Ligand SMILES: Nc1ncnc2c1ncn2[C@@H]1O[C@H](COP(=O)(O)OP(=O)(O)OP(=O)(O)O)[C@@H](O)[C@H]1O
Ligand SMILES: [Mg+2]
């Protein structure tokens with residue numbers, strides 16, 4: 001049974017002001033209804049004016065997704081009645097959108113077609129506090145610029161949908177027009193059908209993990225209906241993030257006729273070839289290009305390059321260190337060790353204490369055998385957990401590597417103290433060597449180099465023989 005998935009992704013553009021007025025878009029820490037004016041409250045007689053920055057950001061996004069940018073576009077009124085929309089309509093786009101026909105390549109190489117991209121205003125935010133009879137509405141979000149990206153129904157699994165959203169997020173962050181770290185900045189409607197059934201449009205998804213969950217739930221639900229010979233209806237459903245389930249939309253009025261018509265208060269917008277060209281020339285290197293370049297320039301594996309380019313912040317962090325010291329060593333320490341430590345702590349690089357200089361310092365010491373690998377990991381952990389500088393940690397925790405002579409002395413003593421290990425070694429037990437190495441590591445608090453220690457112990461044991 002073929003699974004068909006198409007997404008409508010809404011991303012909030014990071015402009016300072018709203019799409020059609022001068023109110024601030026920075027609403028998350030504000031009291032409700034503080035960033036409002038007659039325009040974003042939709043009061044009669046107010047006139048919207050297009051934010052040119054939002055238009056520029058939209059063009060940027062369209063170009064980055066390989067779309068055709070329209071030479072002119074029109075805003076339309078999308079009429080529906082709901083308290084989050086004070087005017088009774090949303091200014092959106094209809095048959096004359098900003099951009100059409102783009103593509104996004106997933107990490108499995110599959111190409112997903114973009115049907116269209118358009119600009120629209122975000123509605124207000126409703127709050128339904130638990131245990132209260134009233135609901136509240138906050139219009140601070142009303143009028144924040146949204147970019148809606150609509151795909152063709154090209155995805156065939158929830159994993160692909162998740163990967164698509166991750167890619168979109170990465171690209172938009174690279175363009176510096178979007179901040180995925182903000183709550184509710186990326187929302188999507190996921191359309192899904194199974195061969196022979198109607199499509200469900202699942203609304204209210206606010207993360208890419210949520211999208212995957214909602215789609216998995218839908219597959220099970222739709223397959224179960226089909227198995228029992230029941231019809232899968234074409235319908236709109238709501239995703240409940242906490243419960244991980246979808247439910248039919250309660251509001252019947254959501255299955256509407258939007259009665260689209262051209263927004264009479266906003267003239268058709270022409271987009272000149274020069275403007276498009278200028279924006280195209282200013283586009284930064286995008287994630288896929290950076291990944292390919294990292295592979296070529298620094299000799300990284302595809303996996304490492306992929307892992308290091310998932311965010312611009314991470315990629316820059318890596319590259320600035322890699323330029324000053326061994327790029328392959330840096331890749332291993334950033335992509336594997338550091339990312340592992342961060343994910344163990346449930347934080348990302350931006351949120352952590354570690355700075356470029358810190359990692360560079362650790363890698364320098366490691367390269368010059370001033371600390372062991374084990375020591376380096378300890379320093380990294382303490383840098384993350386205690387917000388101290390590596391230099392200080394190395395001093396305080398006594399992590400500086402010890403010399404071969406010192407190791408040799410300790411090894412001698414350890415061998416002497418463990419006659420049964422010598423016996424085991426004579427009988428050909430390799431484990432005995434490992435045990436002795438372990439003892440030396442313990443005595444030296446992990447400061448001895450395990451490879452060197454192993455060699456020394458073998459040599460000393462042979463000499464006893
Ligand atoms: N059979 C299908 N199965 C799954 N997805 C589909 C199917 N047919 C179309 N889609 C997807 O559904 C989405 C259609 O979105 P679009 O916004 O154009 O229309 P709509 O959902 O009818 O309207 P709106 O959501 O604006 O009210 C697209 O992403 C498309 O890829
Ligand atoms: Mg839709």
Ligand SMILES: [Mg+2]
Pocket residue numbers: 008150
């Ligand atoms: Mg839509």
